[in-house]
Amino acid sequence: MPETIFSKIIRREIAADIVYEDEVCLAFNDVAPQAPVHILVIPREPFEDATQADATTLGHVMEVAARLGREKCPGGFRLVANTGADGGQSVPHLHIHVLGGRALGWPPG
Numbered sequence: 172m173p174e175t176i177f178s179k180i181i182r183r184e185i186a187a188d189i190v191y192e193d194e195v196c197l198a199f200n201d202v203a204p205q206a207p208v209h210i211l212v213i214p215r216e217p218f219e220d221a222t223q224a225d226a227t228t229l230g231h232v233m234e235v236a237a238r239l240g241r242e243k244c245p246g247g248f249r250l251v252a253n254t255g256a257d258g259g260q261s262v263p264h265l266h267i268h269v270l271g272g273r274a275l276g277w278p279p280g
């Protein structure tokens with residue numbers, strides 16, 4: 172797996188505004204928020220393309236993302252996983268965006 176800025180956040184080599192962490196995942200505020208609530212949830216162990224072997228980790232990451240969305244965005248929220256170049260992914264370490272705090276437009280650009 173490539174070294175990414177998220178690896179450095181996990182190792183505490185660069186600062187992040189961490190809002191939740193456990194043994195499997197880490198959640199922190201996005202440095203360039205696209206909504207009043209914009210949190211990234213990442214697995215500590217990076218993977219680019221989820222396989223069946225990653226189902227438990229991915230399920231946990233999704234559960235944490237949804238829990239943070241419910242806690243921070245009582246009006247509703249959106250979970251997003253940008254994937255690949257056309258999907259707009261800029262960091263090749265799987266991550267779930269938790270977006271909310273305002274009415275979100277659809278479809279995305």
Ligand code: AMP
Binds near residue numbers: 176211252
């Ligand atoms: P994506 O474009 O889906 O790969 O999402 C990557 C996200 O990481 C973007 O929303 C960036 O704003 C965010 N990001 C990049 N560097 C940092 C950082 N050091 N701390 C917090 N968020 C970051």
